[in-house]
Amino acid sequence: MNILVTGGAGYIGSHTVVELQKAGHMVAIVDDLSNAKANVIDSIQQITGIRPAFFQIDCADKNALRTVFEQHPVDAVIHFAGFKAVGESVKKPLAYYRNNLDSTLTLLEVMEEFGCKKFIFSSSATVYGPNNPYPYKEEMPAIQSSSPYGWTKVMIERILTDYTTAHPDFCAVLLRYFNPIGSHESGLLGDDPNGIPNNLMPYITRVAAGQLEKLTIFGDDYPTPDGTCLRDYLHVVDLAVGHLKALEYAVKHLGVEAVNLGTGQGVSVLELVHAFKQANGIQLPYVIGPRRDGDLPAFWADAEKAKNLLGWEAMHSIEDMCKSAWEFAKKK
Numbered sequence: 001m002n003i004l005v006t007g008g009a010g011y012i013g014s015h016t017v018v019e020l021q022k023a024g025h026m027v028a029i030v031d032d033l034s035n036a037k038a039n040v041i042d043s044i045q046q047i048t049g050i051r052p053a054f055f056q057i058d059c060a061d062k063n064a065l066r067t068v069f070e071q072h073p074v075d076a077v078i079h080f081a082g083f084k085a086v087g088e089s090v091k092k093p094l095a096y097y098r099n100n101l102d103s104t105l106t107l108l109e110v111m112e113e114f115g116c117k118k119f120i121f122s123s124s125a126t127v128y129g130p131n132n133p134y135p136y137k138e139e140m141p142a143i144q145s146s147s148p149y150g151w152t153k154v155m156i157e158r159i160l161t162d163y164t165t166a167h168p169d170f171c172a173v174l175l176r177y178f179n180p181i182g183s184h185e186s187g188l189l190g191d192d193p194n195g196i197p198n199n200l201m202p203y204i205t206r207v208a209a210g211q212l213e214k215l216t217i218f219g220d221d222y223p224t225p226d227g228t229c230l231r232d233y234l235h236v237v238d239l240a241v242g243h244l245k246a247l248e249y250a251v252k253h254l255g256v257e258a259v260n261l262g263t264g265q266g267v268s269v270l271e272l273v274h275a276f277k278q279a280n281g282i283q284l285p286y287v288i289g290p291r292r293d294g295d296l297p298a299f300w301a302d303a304e305k306a307k308n309l310l311g312w313e314a315m316h317s318i319e320d321m322c323k324s325a326w327e328f329a330k331k332k
Contacts, residue, residue: 001025001076002026002028002072002075003020003027003028003076004028004069004074004076004077005017005028005030005077005078006029006030006031006077006078006079006103007036007079007081007082008029008031008078009029009031009033009036009037009038009040009041009054010031011191012177012236013029013078013080014040014189015189015236015239016078016239016240016244017029017044017052018047018184018189018240022048023244025247027052028053028054028068028074029053030057030065030081031054031055031081032056032059033056034194035083035193036194037194038054038056040189041054043188044189046188047188047189053071053072055068059081059106060099060103061106062110065107069110069111074116075116075118076119076120076247076251077116077118077119079104079122080122081103082100082103082122082152083100083149085198085199086126086147087147087292087294088149089147089148089149089294090294096148096149097151100149100152100153101155104159104160108163112167117169117170117171118171118250119160119171119173119250120175120243121156121173121175122175122177123156123174123175123177124150124176125176125177125260125301126146126153127142127150127176128140128299129143130144134299135300136176136302138176138258138259142176142258146295147294157174170254171250171253171254171255171256172250172255172256172257173250173256173257174257174259175242175246175259175261176259176261177234177239178231178261178262178301179231179233180234181199181233181235181236182236182316182325183327184236185324187330190324190325190329191328200269201272204272204273204325206329207286208280208284208326208329209330213285214285214287215285215287216289217270217273217287217289218291219288219290219291220288222291222297224268224297224298226270226271227270228268228270229295229296229297230266230298230299231267231268231269231300232265232266232300232301233272233318234261234262234314235314235315235316235320235321237316238315239261242261245306245311245312248310249310259305259309259310260302260303260306261306262301263303263314264301264303266298266299266300272318275318275322279318279319280326
């Protein structure tokens with residue numbers, strides 16, 4: 001199939017492109033490189049032997065997006081493009097609503113023009129909000145969030161649900177991720193954000209590499225066993241394979257489905273820090289800072305639906321995630 005991947009030069013997007021190409025699909029990437037690097041395309045080619053088509057454009061630019069569809073037939077879209085930092089979204093809500101909603105609406109409008117009817121959406125566990133008990137299950141109400149970032153995911157899920165209702169020949173799979181970490185086994189792809197990282201693992205690796213002085217853990221007074229937040233960390237390659245499985249599902253089905261992608265186990269921030277130190281045999285200075293806006297104390301997935309509906313489950317251990325993340329950091 002011909003697959004358009006928006007945000008395909010980013011962390012999760014690039015790993016997904018690798019899995020798509022390994023499975024024989026042809027890929028075109030749209031990415032404005034606002035939080036990614038152009039050399040990722042070279043890395044994808046080095047891993048797979050195939051260079052995906054690449055367009056450096058803003059997904060909200062309708063005319064530019066039309067050009068992509070005109071030049072490359074598109075059978076399905078996997079939509080990653082969007083701002084993604086919870087804390088930043090609390091400080092810059094308008095930027096998040098404008099970027100994340102505009103890019104999705106523009107994409108759907110252009111897909112409709114060109115008759116493309118398969119859509120895989122990069123959603124988030126944040127749609128479950130602060131009031132649902134964990135583990136999170138797909139049938140829980142996903143109509144709340146603790147941050148503007150999360151609200152954009154809630155709203156886009158609503159948009160896709162309403163659009164699919166109006167177009168019964170359309171399929172949308174809403175993949176609710178938990179916390180992807182780790183890197184490709186080659187060490188050529190990983191989480192390498194521009195500027196100071198907002199996510200935990202790239203922050204850890206930069207401290208380990210001496211690029212940052214110390215790790216700040218945001219809060220140790222949460223109602224959890226060690227006082228730090230509990231999250232469902234999963235390997236990014238497992239997550240990428242989940243998109244391939246979602247695509248295979250979308251080809252054969254219509255309507256909208258929400259699916260969690262997680263391991264089903266909670267690991268605390270401190271546990272992850274200690275696992276990284278042990279897996280790689282290095283020291284990692286850290287301090288405890290104040291809580292961060294928008295963070296919830298704990299959540300993890302109920303991953304049964306992914307297993308039953310998509311035939312997917314996470315395969316990598318926390319040790320795998322920590323080792324692969326460090327291998328990528330050392331090669332940079």
